[in-house]
Amino acid sequence: MKKSILACIALLLVAGCAQKPDAIAPAYVTPTLYESFSCKQLAAEEERLNQAYMTASGQQEQARKNDIAGVILLGLPVSSLSGGNVAPQIANLKGQKDAVRATMIKKSCSL
Numbered sequence: 001m002k003k004s005i006l007a008c009i010a011l012l013l014v015a016g017c018a019q020k021p022d023a024i025a026p027a028y029v030t031p032t033l034y035e036s037f038s039c040k041q042l043a044a045e046e047e048r049l050n051q052a053y054m055t056a057s058g059q060q061e062q063a064r065k066n067d068i069a070g071v072i073l074l075g076l077p078v079s080s081l082s083g084g085n086v087a088p089q090i091a092n093l094k095g096q097k098d099a100v101r102a103t104m105i106k107k108s109c110s111l
Helices: 002-015 039-073 087-106
Strands: none
16 A cells, blocks of 8 residues: 555656656647748758757756756656756747748748
8 A cells, every 4th residue: 555655746846846857748839929030041050050959959868867857866857847858848839840840841941
């Protein structure tokens, strides 16, 4: 009985940990923000967003590792509690990337 209670508590604590970047759903960003961009500008924006996403993904992975270590050692997801979780930023970047890609397709830009 004690083991199952401890397992449930551990599961709840791990659920509070930072998510993997790939598991974070994109936020909705309207493609109309990019309608005035040329194909060249869209390509540059896509590259900028890819770089920002890679940086944020690294931060999120580190937050996830810190949360797992914190749960194991202290019983708390320390990064998520201290603001290290950048999931909203990743969701926004993914949404922007989707919006840029949709605008590129609409304008028949080379992908």
